[in-house]
Amino acid sequence: MEKVWESHVKITDRFWKKRLDIVKNQMIPYQWEALNDRLPDTEPSHAIENFRIAAGESEGEFYGMVFQDSDVAKWLEAVAFLLENEPDAKWETTADEVIDLLEKAQGADGYLNTYYTVKEPDQRWTNLRDHHELYCAGHLIEAAVAYYRATGKDKFLHIIIRYADYIEETFGPENHKRKGYPGHQEIELALVKLYEVTNNHKYLKLSEFFIEERGKRPHYFDLEKQARKEEKPYWFTGGYRYSQSHLPVREQETATGHAVRAVYMYSAMADLAAYTNDPSLKETCEKLWNNVTNKQMYLTAGIGSMEYGEAFSFDYDLPNDLSYTETCASIGLIFWAKRMLDLEAHHKYADVMERALYNGAISGMDLDGRTFFYVNPLEVVPKEVESRDEKKHVPPVRQKWYGCACCPPNLARLIASISHYIYTKREEEIFVHLYMSNENNMEVGGHQVEIKQKTNYPWDGEVTIKLSPEVDTSFTLALRIPGWATKADVKINGEIMDFQPIMKNGYARLSRTWKQGDTVELNLDMEIQRVRSHPSVRHSLGKVAIQRGPIVYCLEEVDHGKELHSIYLPKDADLKFEYEEDLLGGVVTLFGEAERVEGSVWKDALYSTSDQEVTPIQLKAIPYYAWCNREPGGMVVWINEKL
Amino acid sequence: MEKVWESHVKITDRFWKKRLDIVKNQMIPYQWEALNDRLPDTEPSHAIENFRIAAGESEGEFYGMVFQDSDVAKWLEAVAFLLENEPDAKWETTADEVIDLLEKAQGADGYLNTYYTVKEPDQRWTNLRDHHELYCAGHLIEAAVAYYRATGKDKFLHIIIRYADYIEETFGPENHKRKGYPGHQEIELALVKLYEVTNNHKYLKLSEFFIEERGKRPHYFDLEKQARKEEKPYWFTGGYRYSQSHLPVREQETATGHAVRAVYMYSAMADLAAYTNDPSLKETCEKLWNNVTNKQMYLTAGIGSMEYGEAFSFDYDLPNDLSYTETCASIGLIFWAKRMLDLEAHHKYADVMERALYNGAISGMDLDGRTFFYVNPLEVVPKEVESRDEKKHVPPVRQKWYGCACCPPNLARLIASISHYIYTKREEEIFVHLYMSNENNMEVGGHQVEIKQKTNYPWDGEVTIKLSPEVDTSFTLALRIPGWATKADVKINGEIMDFQPIMKNGYARLSRTWKQGDTVELNLDMEIQRVRSHPSVRHSLGKVAIQRGPIVYCLEEVDHGKELHSIYLPKDADLKFEYEEDLLGGVVTLFGEAERVEGSVWKDALYSTSDQEVTPIQLKAIPYYAWCNREPGGMVVWINEKL
The missing domain is CATH 1.50.10 (Glycosyltransferase)
Known part of the structure; x- marks a missing residue:
């Protein structure tokens, strides 16, 4: 190597x-x-x-x-x-x-x-x-x-x-x-x-x-x-x-x-x-x-x-x-x-x-x-x-x-x-591991290749990669298809291609003679995903976490009040996303309807045989990395799931 | 006092x-x-x-x-x-x-x-x-x-x-x-x-x-x-x-x-x-x-x-x-x-x-x-x-x-x-706080009263109290009706009585002139109860505990294998009880159908967007006090509840 x-x-x-x-x-x-x-x-x-x-x-x-x-x-x-x-x-x-x-x-x-x-x-x-x-x-x-x-x-x-x-x-x-x-x-x-x-x-x-x-x-x-x-x-x-x-x-x-x-x-x-x-x-x-x-x-x-x-x-x-x-x-x-x-x-x-x-x-x-x-x-x-x-x-x-x-x-x-x-370069292969806008010159097969990657990642799964070899050059551009992407499209010069046959270890291996100005478009479907833990993970069983693309989300006290543990996300709750330019330096937030177990009806009782009562609430999830940048308070990644 | x-x-x-x-x-x-x-x-x-x-x-x-x-x-x-x-x-x-x-x-x-x-x-x-x-x-x-x-x-x-x-x-x-x-x-x-x-x-x-x-x-x-x-x-x-x-x-x-x-x-x-x-x-x-x-x-x-x-x-x-x-x-x-x-x-x-x-x-x-x-x-x-x-x-x-x-x-x-x-005695009142078989002589209103309590508590809610005053004596026998008893009957000399009007602070106050051989029968309904915690109790939210009468139950590894945390008790699961003479010195156990979240289907994955799979299991709960008297292993009181 x-x-x-x-x-x-x-x-x-x-x-x-x-x-x-x-x-x-x-x-x-x-x-x-x-x-x-x-x-x-x-x-x-x-x-x-x-x-x-x-x-x-x-x-x-x-x-x-x-x-x-x-x-x-x-x-x-x-x-x-x-x-x-x-x-x-x-x-x-x-x-x-x-x-x-x-x-x-x-x-x-x-x-x-x-x-x-x-x-x-x-x-x-x-x-x-x-x-x-x-x-x-x-x-x-x-x-x-x-x-x-x-x-x-x-x-x-x-x-x-x-x-x-x-x-x-x-x-x-x-x-x-x-x-x-x-x-x-x-x-x-x-x-x-x-x-x-x-x-x-x-x-x-x-x-x-x-x-x-x-x-x-x-x-x-x-x-x-x-x-x-x-x-x-x-x-x-x-x-x-x-x-x-x-x-x-x-x-x-x-x-x-x-x-x-x-x-x-x-x-x-x-x-x-x-x-x-x-x-x-x-x-x-x-x-x-x-x-x-x-x-x-x-x-x-x-x-x-x-x-x-x-x-x-x-x-x-x-x-x-x-x-x-x-x-x-x-x-x-x-x-x-x-x-x-x-x-x-x-x-x-x-x-x-x-x-x-x-x-x-x-x-x-x-x-x-x-x-x-x-x-x-x-x-x-x-x-x-x-x-x-x-x-x-x-x-x-x-x-x-x-x-x-x-x-x-x-x-x-x-x-x-x-x-x-971002990259691993082998003899005639360029592996793209991470998607982020960058400009770059690599020597591949003895020739300089200019690579321009453009994306609004991690908020959006569209990535454009423009290749400009100094002369026409044969090599493999291997694009990582992330595990979280349930759907991905690849286009070369605007033409959609079936990359499944050329997938290896999760990389779409685009092998061809690349010409000046060739453009690869990758579109990764960033759907909002509910993730569960292996049942042996005692502390997360019965809970879900939310992620979208590479971003794991969390709930913060500043958006939901205290006792985040009492929030339930119904299994069929519709979650939406929105890019908020002015929040936390610009982030995609997720929101939807959820429920909260109601404590006020309990009055003084600590234990009871009656059912829990819930009230509907608006859930707002922010990227985990950005927590604790507003009012200090509680935070939770794993949310109770209501089946 | x-x-x-x-x-x-x-x-x-x-x-x-x-x-x-x-x-x-x-x-x-x-x-x-x-x-x-x-x-x-x-x-x-x-x-x-x-x-x-x-x-x-x-x-x-x-x-x-x-x-x-x-x-x-x-x-x-x-x-x-x-x-x-x-x-x-x-x-x-x-x-x-x-x-x-x-x-x-x-x-x-x-x-x-x-x-x-x-x-x-x-x-x-x-x-x-x-x-x-x-x-x-x-x-x-x-x-x-x-x-x-x-x-x-x-x-x-x-x-x-x-x-x-x-x-x-x-x-x-x-x-x-x-x-x-x-x-x-x-x-x-x-x-x-x-x-x-x-x-x-x-x-x-x-x-x-x-x-x-x-x-x-x-x-x-x-x-x-x-x-x-x-x-x-x-x-x-x-x-x-x-x-x-x-x-x-x-x-x-x-x-x-x-x-x-x-x-x-x-x-x-x-x-x-x-x-x-x-x-x-x-x-x-x-x-x-x-x-x-x-x-x-x-x-x-x-x-x-x-x-x-x-x-x-x-x-x-x-x-x-x-x-x-x-x-x-x-x-x-x-x-x-x-x-x-x-x-x-x-x-x-x-x-x-x-x-x-x-x-x-x-x-x-x-x-x-x-x-x-x-x-x-x-x-x-x-x-x-x-x-x-x-x-x-x-x-x-x-x-x-x-x-x-x-x-x-x-x-x-x-x-x-x-x-x-068991008792608190005041001038002309005998409060019975606990039910357990015992024989006893108390001086009430200047007279000796023999009291014989007989019960199979805590496994059974039937209690017989036989009173034998040396002479006919007026006093109040105040029987505690436990908070857990959703139903209770009181009979005096075989005759059922409506004690609700004479309840005070959870005690049925039986006031009369008691005679030699008077018998009070108390029947407390020991139904199997599912208990929930106040929603502010973070660690027990979404879980139930089981109790019957005064006994809190638990699950042990010896009956269920490892990973007790993966057991779910469905809300409508039918629980039954049985007295097991030869188990743990003689205890009432509870049993019924429950579910377990299945780990084997996960193979190597630690996180997944797929749903949890469950398999039916037989639940067996034993009194908490008796845990760790067989094979050592895990134990849990609060069980996940499936709503």
Whole structure:
């Protein structure tokens, strides 16, 4: 497989361009202020200051999480993606200054981690299980690769190559090297990226080593624990499931433990399966993919149903009001999905990727990119969150910044790189996974092909793709027909075509000699759909959710008053949609007649043998991602269904 | 009001006699072994050993909870009730030996608490908020009163009078006395009992003082905290709501905080309202009663819906699978209910008392009295309990003994004193609150009246009451017509009578001159009822529970397989009942046709737009109290209703 970076896609999409601008004008500047501790009323980050101290430019103590460096790395990566999209002298200068600072903070041997450099210089690599050293290295590698690709400048890349070489000399199968691997996976996928830009196989080998070593016995985390003379038992009752190191990766069949760690690891495994052509690794990825998406994923593509360990629990255990569903986990699911698509185009990967993008990932920020959810539940009852201890992780409003600030910069870098998720290009195939307006030049079969995609997605399923090869060129344009589309039309140059015979894995494979100005029109029927959960999902049985196209809907207190749980949607209720330009930045809302169980007739009784009484109400559903952008209050995705 | 102790009731009831025998033959012996640390595989109690050390008979350190003494007290009280029911030389001798030990452990000034005597002799009364000193004193007082009443022997009573006098010299409104009150209420209701047997008003006054002082500002717990130089904030986020000392008692309108503390306090308040004829205290009791039973009580009469603080949460917040619903809290609710009945006979109190007795209280033990639940949820999914941190307080099987062993001895003393809950006697009125076979002599209007109640309750609603006054005597026999009885017949000497005109507060008041051999027959229609929750109860909306007479039913995994949540009870399904002699010690089970949502047709899909498919199943419901006495597994009270 030829891995292709889609670095010259210009996003012209109404939905996403607005968000790219938010990243540029709001998130990157705001996060820069945060990293520099210039925000009032938020926990200080100290992340830049830690680098200054490590560089000898400032005096003081390390402050923050052991993985505080990664916030700087993710911010730099977001800036790199921003520069890839369009030049920006101000942020490029700032990034270059940060890169200069990183260079000064780097040790003579290449080591670059402010926690250990400042706080415990003699303790490097003594606690891979908990201390995120390799995790931070991974984020720095990702940022350096992105910055190199966006700007062509290689200073950051060379800093990071020095660090990666030092790591490669420290870890590996050779006798004199350490047999460790990170407690929080991340460097594995980053090393693949470093291989992609350097073409140096040793980085791929190191990534493979980290993956293959994982879970072997005697367990490395036990050995280093003994070396630390640590006595207390590991805090997570599931043991090393927490970091997916309970078993060698190929023996893992069920997603378990910390959800972000899991999907970062699966992403690297998918990469390695592609580059090493390892069928057993691919099979493991598929098995885990099926487990996650068929057994452990919320309708919003949120994953991780337990606050304890920010973790997966077990098949079909998806409580809507107690979930963790971390923004970063949905982002990681997107990373993984794209790699699965690159490995083998199948609409099931793209369907989940799209579901995560439009729902569980972007719900993590408000419409202005100023406040953030770390946790994205599917049901919120504010009074319960206030009162009940087991719900204290579910804040009913987004926060400005977090002490553990992983999610906001992760969102920034995801959105800034949204163009990377639209296409997969193989030799003479272009797969279109996502529909959003963009302009793009790709080399196919040795020729440049200009591709212009135009759509009003996700509100409308009409997509026009205009192809302009420099000369007539034969290739396959493979259009994803989403799983949710009950009906789809494809026209080429205005002529409708029967694409069923050329469907493969959910992609309509249009193979022909494409000419300048050829136009493909795709029309996906975005009907309003009622979705039910597998009956084993205890918390959603008897309920329906509503979706239209890729958008999952929810009900909010601001539209319906309190006690959203008392609303019933009759099975035959007619639901309509409307685009509301002035609502929530422009959204399609759904509305119709529903019922509400009446409490007032009960007076003082708590239990009664009488029937429930209902009153008709007007239902108004808004996109899930846009909830909590008006009056704060309750929210629910799964609505009782009246059969 | 004349407070009457019903000490000469002989229980002949099939249902309850069996349980009295379990208390005698199983619980009291077993708990005695536990108190003496002679049980293998359970946490040691050390409770007797603590007294030995305090008495100078043994050497060692105090071990256990600060309230470890109360386990001995509750056990002694249970033994007292056992001796009240029938003579038992063995246990009387053992109890006398324990009483001798208590005497030796008592200080010269009357003080009697092993934690402080052994561990912190200089720190008495320095932490009323957390250290249960007055709570333990209360349990000792209750035990001494019960032992005196049962045996006529006054040694224990005099030990306790010395202690109570010392407490009375320490606490009170006079300037030189401390203004404190217990963090865990209990002594308040105990002092009322001490007043009842001694007729010494100072105990009533002291109880009143503790109640009236509560919640005043400056807050006593703050003052003693300052005196202890304690810096850290109070652990409970609701502050002194935890111990219902956030406000003076008359300003409390909503039950809040630790449920057991709350109902123990309300019990004392009801007692004081009766003895002091204080209308505002009575009104507060009624307000709190209505709040608890109309807004915060499970169908099983379990209370306390939060594990955090073992506490009430807020109105209508009654999650079935996360509740705390401590056995002791339902027991405390029974204490309170009986006192409300003594204050003013109203079937609403008796209905709840009966509901707690037959459901949320006795569910706390298995059918042999060998294992115990501390927590009594209405829905258990074992896999969730295993996996989810917020459910770790809900063990899916009963345990042999607990480190904090409040519930088992509390159940023993409740059951052993079951005869105290059947009647309230006023001057010329006998109120019958509970129906169970018993024989009894009461003095009414100056004459002895023999009363024989015969019934097969709770499986059958037919009750025969035979009255044999020594001479013809005029009085009112007030029979409770339970709220659940949609139909009831009353016959006197075989002749049916229209009791509607003589109903008051749910009691049929049969006033006449009763003659030797008069027979009253009451026939309560025990139809199978479907109960719904107030629509504000989010977790039970759309569901029904089944009850018959006072018994709430549940479904168990052993009868239905896993995933009880997928069962639907059609609204028109015909339910039948059957008495099964050989099942669960003899119970009425309910059965009928129901449906189950079919998971197998879903194959791999987690979400789908297709309709749910159902298959018919046979439903079998068993009494909630008897769950978890066969194969361990899931259980559910609230069943989905198909309309």
